[in-house]
Amino acid sequence: MKRTLPRSKGIYLKKDIITSEAFWALGSTALKVYMVFLLKRVMIQVKVRIRRKKTFKVVNNGEITYTFIEAKKYHGIPKSTFLRARDKLIEVGLIEIAEAGGAHHTTKYSISENWKKYPAESFARPKSANLVGKKTRWTKDTVDNDTI
DSSP states (O other), rough: OOOEEEEEEEEOOOOHHHHHHHTTTHHHHHHHHHHHHHOOOOOOEEEEETHHHEEESSSSOEEEOOOHHHHHHHOOOOOHHHHHHHHHHHHTTTTEEEOOTTTTOOOOOOOOOOGTTTTTOOOOOOOOOOSSSSSTTOOTTOSGGOOO
16 A cells, blocks of 8 residues: 655654654554654644744745544545544643534644653543443343333
8 A cells, every 4th residue: 555645745843742752652543643643744844033044934834734534544644543643642742632623624733742742731622521331231221210
């Protein structure tokens, strides 16, 4: 399978990201998904007046999209695996959801700096309170009286 990647010349990772606990907490698929997110960002070079140095600024932060269909079609990652990898990236603070998607609208992500706080603070998304499953199905006192 030939992998199709975004049109980017490459990515640059600083040493402090690579040596962080957040980076080393990632699994293999989460690391691959993170690399695709980094390839999808658009960076421009900006001059800083104070030090007369050039730094890079992300132009499309908060507008990065990566769908389940792209992950499956171009990278061979199933939907459930992609969701686990994405949730791990959010948990350690490397990415965050800028705008939630829905029907006919893709989720937009941003590259985050929250990874600096990772071991002390987790950014995991809250779990649903929906109690549907084999253990809670058809047990006593789970059905309201008005629905019988």
